[in-house]
Amino acid sequence: MLTNVDSLVDRLRDGMRIAVPVDYAGVAMAFTRPMIARGLRDLDLVCVPTGGLQVDQLIGAGCVRSVETSAVSLGEAGGAPRFNAAVKEGRIRVIDATCPAVHAGLIAAQKGSPFFPMRGLIGTDVLRNRPDWKVIDNPFADQGDPVVLIPAIKPDVAIFHAPMADRAGNVWIGRRRELAPMAYAATDTYVTVDRIVDDNLLADETTAAGVLPALYVSGIAHVPQGAWPYGLWGVYPADTDALKRYAAAARTQEGFDAYMAATETRKEVRA
Amino acid sequence: MMSDAPALPSETLITAIAALLADVRHVAVGASSPMPAAGAMLRQALDEQTRHVRLSILGSVAHNFFTNGSGELFDCAGQGRIDAFFLGGGQIDGQANVNLVGAGDYPQSKVRWPGSFGSAYLYFVVPRVILFREEHSPRVMVEQVDFISAPGVSPPDVYRPGGPVALLTGKALFSFDKTRPGFTLVSVHPGETLETIRDATGFDFDHPDVVPQTPAPDAATLALLRGPVLDKLQETYPAFAENWRRDLAAQTQHC
Known part of the structure; x- marks a missing residue:
């Protein structure tokens, strides 16, 4: 269960449907460069419910075929x-959604329901451009x-970053409960964490309520500050200056390529 | 002292937002919305002696009590527990349709914006949606949006307890009448006239014979704005709070 990012990236394949979280809910940025280095292609990303830096970098590197999302932006750093x-x-291909529809699709999958x-x-x-969404007449009225039906979203993989995990593979997600439906809905879930704790997180009632149990987790890698330059709720804030540096550099494809080639590690970007 | 300086344009806007929030129990503010957040905080401060106004400010830790992930805001709105919300838009038209997706043909938009976010749901279920966009120009206030992220009005058979009630811009305040449907000019901000608003607006709107000016905050309101509201805003919007302080300092020096 406990391994490193590269061995988790080894399990990803071209054409997979991959769910990633919103910028404030634990983005596993540590996955991004290894995914690009692996040369993955034709990925179908599902943003839960919006995307940011990770999505932009995977697109810039040519890894992405489609994005299902309610928005993609760099927040304070702009578009x-x-x-x-x-x-x-x-x-x-951009498949425009609205935030609660993405949650609805994952909850359908969580329940084992078709929609x-x-x-x-x-x-x-938004609806007019979604032939996969159907309108029916509420049979109880x-x-x-008219009511819209959102089909279940079943990603091959969900990837996110969380504050901590224990050695049994339980991951603490606290109040970021949207990470749980992502994991329930996905075939495999890979998580990076800021720290590994020795005590079982299910042994203490206070932490147990915020746990995503190991049942839903296929692999964990220990990557301190693995969300950087995004923040980790309750642990560290986003590095807005770093996001702005990226936003300025990536205005052109050449600028993006140069940025990705030059800034190999977190520390180098920070300096 | 700072509090003696006359109202900044942004302070007049924040005061107008607080007025639009009269009587709300729970107001939610989306990401990257410092002025709506300040308006909601001012509403809370104005009513502090008589009642508690609940705030949910996305991106804030101190002013966000949700524990069920980013979906809880929408669940809460669907349950009818959110009275007011703010929406912007790259384009807003005379029927109060909003476009957050892009200008030109879809999907290969000439200009692509981030996306619809939660608008295609919240516009339907939150009773008092306030459209807020500082830029008031013909490219934003258009006759017809290029993409409907969320429609201003719906046919009678569509479940629609929510919708737009007002449009506040950097130049003026409009009310929205869903029966026409259309906007009516309520007031113009200092320096603007009916003519300047007409020139800046791509859609037709009603107006009274004499258009009043948007009221500036009184001394008591200014004291709240520059005291507790500014301090509270610091946590979520440090850069906006810093600029506000700088503008106040610059204005005091001029006086």
């Missing part, structure tokens, strides 16, 4: 330059009541 360019040039019904969406161009 996601490689995503925006790839969409404009038609090099990736989850949700309100909203009717009359939007007395009169016409």
